[in-house]
Amino acid sequence: MNMMERTSLVNKLCNHPNLHENLSTARLVEKITSTNEGVLTSTGAIRATTGKYTGRSPKDKFIIRDELTSNLVDWGLVNQSLDESVFVKLLHKVVAHLEGKSELFRFKGFAGADPDYRLPIQVINEFAWHNLFAKQLFIRPDEKELIDHEAEFTVISAPTFKANPEVDGTNSEAFVCVSFKHRIILIGGTEYAGEIKKSIFSVMNFLLPQNDILTMHCSANVGQEGDVALFFGLSGTGKTTLSADPYRKLIGDDEHAWSPHGVFNIEGGCYAKCINLSAEKEPQIYNAIRFGTVLENVVLDEDTRVPDYSDTSLTENTRAAYQLDNMDNIVEPSVAGHPNTIIFLTADASGTLPPISKLSKEQAMYHFLSGYTSKLAGTERGVTKPESTFSACFGSPFLPLPPATYAKMLGEKIDQHQANVFLVNTGWTGGSFGEGKRMKLSYTRAMVHAALEGELNKTETIKDDIFGLAVPLHVPGVPDEVLVPREAWKDTDRYDAAAKELANKFHKNFKKFTHVNREIMMAGPVYQG
Structure with missing residues (x-):
């Protein structure tokens, strides 16, 4: 796949007839609740559940082996390789899958708070709550930055696309594939939003050290x-x-x-563990959970929608994703x-x-x-x-x-x-x-x-x-x-x-x-x- 083909595939999604770009938090919350992707809690936060994948799936993460990565990546059980040809076929399938969705969501922002070293990114989601998650965790552009924004890395997240390992070259239905050559992160088969955050971190861990950062x-x-x-x-x-x-x-x-x-x-933003969270022990985190926050796999009281942070029936890895400015004592x-x-x-x-x-x-x-x-x-x-x-x-x-x-x-x-x-x-x-x-x-x-x-x-x-x-x-x-x-x-x-x-x-x-x-x-x- 050459750069023109890559651009064409990404553009297919960016030109989707019902693509919602950098929606406000309020509009994303409306989308989430109207489609039952999540529910509004007593704190004002959105609660979503992620099914059987309630944590990262390290055995399903791959880096595409090509001329950029072959001699640099520390290949092994952690950094598993995937052939570029396999990745390209999977990318075509995922794009076709997402093209058939009634609506898509796009977030344009940055990784890196220092303007000298930041990476412009875009995240394309089929779930509105995943898009809200990206908005909470990455750096949000102001109006001028949004006008001038040109993404240098694209995350494509398609949780409802399930891979066939025998056909698609993956280890299971889930996959997280990072291509540094094509500047694409392809995620499918898992609803756990943490994969979006950590995949961009992996990208920065590859790019910045090569510039002595x-x-x-x-x-x-x-x-x-x-x-x-x-x-x-x-x-x-x-x-x-x-x-x-x-x-x-x-x-x-x-x-x-x-x-x-x-x-x-x-x-x-912050991606805080919620297990046994209390106002007494961790007041800053507890008070940061409000409107716009995404709660992952936190159990709620059925009637009052009050979070029960001690309940681990879904997972012990309960999480809250919120913007840094939800906390009072931060550096800006x-x-x-x-x-x-x-x-x-x-x-x-x-x-x-x-x-x-x-x-x-x-x-x-x-x-x-x-x-x-x-x-x-x-x-x-x-x-x-x-x-x-x-x-x-x-x-x-x-x-x-x-x-x-x-x-x-x-x-x-x-x-x-x-x-x-x-x-x-x-x-x-x-x-x-x-x-x-x-x-x-x-x-x-x-x-x-x-x-x-x-x-x-x-x-x-x-x-x-x-x-x-x-x-x-x-x-x-x-x-x-x-x-x-x-x-x-x-x-x-x-x-x-x-x-x-x-x-x-x-x-x-x-x-x-x-x-x-x-x-x-x-x-x-x-x-x-």
Whole structure:
């Protein structure tokens, strides 16, 4: 397929006789409710359900192998390849499918808050609620920007088109196909809206590093003195929750880039987990859910339409998508200076990692490349209980390039800007999952606050015998016995066994990083099983 054919196919959709372009939020809500795609809740938000796909479907994601990607992409189980000819046939089918729809929806906007590095995008949907989702999550153009807007990447989303794996070359009925040559993302077979957001993130993770811009799966905020903090972590580790701080302004909750100017948000909204959400624990997120917000798979009271955030009968991966300006305490535009503090978040289900530890430069590189956490229920299809996982750079599902590319850039920036790095465990304490308890959010907030305020830079620490981490012995607002995980367990022998098992997992995983220097290689757990 040449560029002319590609343009012709996209234009077929853009010239659909009943295409709705950049509709207002109110008109999108009217469309959604009138066609029963979703219902209006007591908060004013729209609630939609996504059927059997209630999380990302990583086994159904593909990057098209061609002359642009063949020698750059880190091919494997995460970045699965699909032949260009297969993609072209599938694209023709999807376009024909959408042409037959009575109406389509188009959003034109941007990815990237810094005008110097932003990507003009368009999202074409068959569902109005998916279009509202895109409007909430991406950066919305003003009137002049909309007139001059020329999309450089197109997302085509057709949830009701089900692929035939034997004919279409996919792994199931669902597919997310990214073609950098043709600048198209093709999504079908799944109603989970998160695929739209994350596919654009994957695109930015391919394009920006080639221009020496580090892309990061992290949240970010800025203090009253202009000090910037980054929070790295996979879904469920607390990026959104911990970056929503009443004493700091939010830059963004999930996707950022680090340029020569500083940090900027890739998105224009937040995609917050809603499980057990309450006004008491997370007031900023709770209050952000209002008219225009999209609630995904949240259970409602049948009569009052009041959301029940504790009900997981549809999924544990309940979500709220809302614009950044739904929150009171934000940076506008979503651009700030260079980070002073970097926090790696992990939800350790083994209950053995310290709740907070200060990392040396080499330890920071080791743990960034490792990207350890416990994959929590609901974040991916088929995950029903925590599973230990190592996701390089805390975001390997979204990184087309080799992890070393991002790690090298991060290390250089840590050196250049003298950023302090901490590892924070938001997972279990006093025992493993099923026996111990999840770390209290109030304790985690106190530890993060101490790190951001510089209170841990000179505090007394103890070296963890198994993980080799520098663990502070005192943190204001946190009981001392919580800080050293071994002391929080009733059975220290069981703790030792569980910690050594986790250390072995670290060592086994890190063997794949054969080109790192010895200092980084030796910065992992001390225990050698």
